[in-house]
Amino acid sequence: MANGKSVHKLRRVYVWEQPVRIYHWLNALVILVLIATGFYIADPLALQSSKEASQQFTMGWVRMIHFIASYIFFFNFLFRIYWGFVGNKYANWKQFIPTSRRFFREMWQVFKMDILMLRGKEHMSVGHNAMAGFIYFFTFLAFLVQCVTGFGLYASMSTGWWFPKLFAWVPAMFGGDFFLRQVHHWTMWFFILFTVIHVYLVFYHDYVEGRGEISSMGGGWKFIEEDVFEKGMDVPNEPTKS
Amino acid sequence: MDNATMQKSPTYLEEFKRKGYSRKDFLKFCTLMAAYLGLENSSVGQVVQALSNKPRLPVIWLHFQECTCCSESFIRSSHPIVADVLLDQISLDYTETLMAASGHQAEEAMKNTMTKYKGEYILCVEGSVPTAADGVYCMIGGKTSLQILEEAAEGAKAIIAWGSCASNGCVQAAKPNPTSATPIHKLVKGKPVIKVPGCPPIGEVMAGVIVHVVTFGRLPELDGLGRPKAFYSKRVHDTCYRRPYYDAGLYVESFDDENAKKGYCLYKVGCKGPSTYNACGVTKWNNGVSFPIQSGHGCFGCSEENYWDNGRIYQRASAFPGFGIESTADMVGKVALGVTAGALAAHAVMTNVRKKKLIKGLEKEGKESEKELKD
Ligand code: SF4
Ligand code: SF4
Numbered sequence: 013m014a015n016g017k018s019v020h021k022l023r024r025v026y027v028w029e030q031p032v033r034i035y036h037w038l039n040a041l042v043i044l045v046l047i048a049t050g051f052y053i054a055d056p057l058a059l060q061s062s063k064e065a066s067q068q069f070t071m072g073w074v075r076m077i078h079f080i081a082s083y084i085f086f087f088n089f090l091f092r093i094y095w096g097f098v099g100n101k102y103a104n105w106k107q108f109i110p111t112s113r114r115f116f117r118e119m120w121q122v123f124k125m126d127i128l129m130l131r132g133k134e135h136m137s138v139g140h141n142a143m144a145g146f147i148y149f150f151t152f153l154a155f156l157v158q159c160v161t162g163f164g165l166y167a168s169m170s171t172g173w174w175f176p177k178l179f180a181w182v183p184a185m186f187g188g189d190f191f192l193r194q195v196h197h198w199t200m201w202f203f204i205l206f207t208v209i210h211v212y213l214v215f216y217h218d219y220v221e222g223r224g225e226i227s228s229m230g231g232g233w234k235f236i237e238e239d240v241f242e243k244g245m246d247v248p249n250e251p252t253k254s
Numbered sequence: 255m256d257n258a259t260m261q262k263s264p265t266y267l268e269e270f271k272r273k274g275y276s277r278k279d280f281l282k283f284c285t286l287m288a289a290y291l292g293l294e295n296s297s298v299g300q301v302v303q304a305l306s307n308k309p310r311l312p313v314i315w316l317h318f319q320e321c322t323c324c325s326e327s328f329i330r331s332s333h334p335i336v337a338d339v340l341l342d343q344i345s346l347d348y349t350e351t352l353m354a355a356s357g358h359q360a361e362e363a364m365k366n367t368m369t370k371y372k373g374e375y376i377l378c379v380e381g382s383v384p385t386a387a388d389g390v391y392c393m394i395g396g397k398t399s400l401q402i403l404e405e406a407a408e409g410a411k412a413i414i415a416w417g418s419c420a421s422n423g424c425v426q427a428a429k430p431n432p433t434s435a436t437p438i439h440k441l442v443k444g445k446p447v448i449k450v451p452g453c454p455p456i457g458e459v460m461a462g463v464i465v466h467v468v469t470f471g472r473l474p475e476l477d478g479l480g481r482p483k484a485f486y487s488k489r490v491h492d493t494c495y496r497r498p499y500y501d502a503g504l505y506v507e508s509f510d511d512e513n514a515k516k517g518y519c520l521y522k523v524g525c526k527g528p529s530t531y532n533a534c535g536v537t538k539w540n541n542g543v544s545f546p547i548q549s550g551h552g553c554f555g556c557s558e559e560n561y562w563d564n565g566r567i568y569q570r571a572s573a574f575p576g577f578g579i580e581s582t583a584d585m586v587g588k589v590a591l592g593v594t595a596g597a598l599a600a601h602a603v604m605t606n607v608r609k610k611k612l613i614k615g616l617e618k619e620g621k622e623s624e625k626e627l628k629d
Contacts, residue, residue: 056503180478189528220605
């Protein structure tokens with residue numbers, strides 16, 4: 013490149029491995045399904061039908077889809093936790109749980125630059141930035157709450173295999189199904205709000221950073237400035253080289 | 255049990271006979287009870303045996319903050335023997351509502367049972383115990399409810415908490431719970447407590463619990479919340495005869511619509527059957543005549559903890575805490591969604607203002623690259 017000063021040298025980095033991408037889109041799909049069916053179960057539409065009850069099974073199917081999706085959601089979630097230990101460094105659990113001072117420093121940086129819109133110089137991490145990672149940590153907690161409350165509600169109505177019965181203790185902890193159901197419903201709203209903000213921020217980062225944020229969850233690639241590597245700033249949980 | 259003391263009291267069969275019931279009635283009753291308890295056919299003999307040979311179980315039945323609907327339900331349970339023998343003659347050695355004695359005599363009777371059958375008697379409690387203001391909200395014979403409970407619990411073999419009041423506080427424990435109405439299991443330590451919630455509990459269920467204790471000499475199997483599994487392991491929804499309409503997606507939209515006439519599911523008019531563990535759908539009420547859903551009204555959830563605060567009677571959704579009683583999670587969620595969308599729009603505008611230089615820089619960079627390719 014002739015004009016080295018104004019044109020960045022970029023490196024192609026394989027950030028999101030295929031299992032992470034599959035996890036991500038599967039998760040997105042089942043969450044949408046769970047939200048849609050969940051709303052229906054909470055407040056079913058008034059069916060305009062002259063058929064006999066024996067000839068339709070609308071709520072039954074919706075519930076069945078909800079339950080199937082919840083199984084996929086749960087095991088997909090388990091897989092992601094596992095991948096946090098065996099995947100690449102951008103997928104590692106340390107991206108989500110602060111283990112160093114740099115993590116907090118970067119969180120503050122992100123807050124300053126992306127929320128307060130102040131100027132900052134530091135380059136952000138390649139995978140999740142520290143703030144995003146930390147918020148994903150809470151998202152995982154919400155996943156956990158949703159799985160526990162959901163399977164807790166499901167345990168007593170399930171017949172057959174042992175897995176849902178593992179959650180039979182849950183209603184007692186919440187003093188019964190009434191409250192459990194409400195907690196399950198409230199947590200769903202967290203998912204909705206999260207999704208809206210998440211999608212917006214992906215566009216935002218692509219827009220102001222030009223690293224291919226949006227497409228990265230498709231092919232796995234991000235395009236990163238050379239000096240990020242020189243300074244060793246690609247993940248927030250490791251100290252920088254400088 | 256201590257035989258020397260117990261031999262003096264007659265067995266259930268003797269009581270039945272004295273009351274003028276035939277052996278046939280007696281067997282019918284045993285079979286009925288075995289069925290309610292979910293026992294196998296072969297166990298009917300065990301019930302018969304127990305009730306023929308075992309002496310009556312000494313019972314003390316205390317009443318605190320309650321409306322006596324549990325007692326009412328019990329004495330109206332479908333089989334006359336329940337009322338006549340089990341209650342009248344379970345040797346209810348002390349119960350304010352039904353005993354003949356009163357005043358000092360009654361207190362005397364209770365004292366006697368407590369000393370004579372120490373470690374043997376079953377303590378039945380109806381009602382919650384107010385603990386606020388040193389317990390002045392419910393006092394009997396100069397003692398607070400808590401004192402009476404503690405004294406009686408001391409020598410009890412087990413405690414049965416009748417109804418929602420004793421099991422979870424019921425209406426008097428609803429917010430703001432001015433008297434600090436407290437359920438029994440929170441006050442008594444070191445004694446098994448069987449919760450038989452419901453407002454009231456079904457009479458047959460109550461009789462079943464007692465027959466189980468008499469027959470097997472131990473408490474029935476309890477679930478995670480301390481309720482007998484035989485009666486509380488299924489939701490009303492699981493045994494509801496309107497369930498096919500629920501699964502079909504056919505609901506009553508309002509109580510006066512065509513769907514109500516057709517007997518569709520009451521889910522959308524607030525039925526709490528899907529979160530309520532009780533035997534109403536099977537055992538029903540008033541000698542098996544009907545139960546609320548059969549009569550066209552949704553389940554209240556009367557046997558669930560906190561049912562007064564946890565839901566609205568005619569709606570599925572309940573209030574979202576901290577946002578007033580009219581709010582629901584969905585209303586709050588929609589507002590939050592609107593606020594979020596607004597904040598993001600503002601953020602997008604600010605991005606274009608504050609990061610103009612950065613964005614222009616990126617664009618310039620891109621254009622330069624493009625130019626280079628053309629050259
Ligand atoms: S009426 Fe109530 S308990 Fe019966 S199926 Fe409908 S929601 Fe369930
Ligand atoms: S149907 Fe529901 S509210 Fe009615 S008695 Fe049964 S549990 Fe209680």
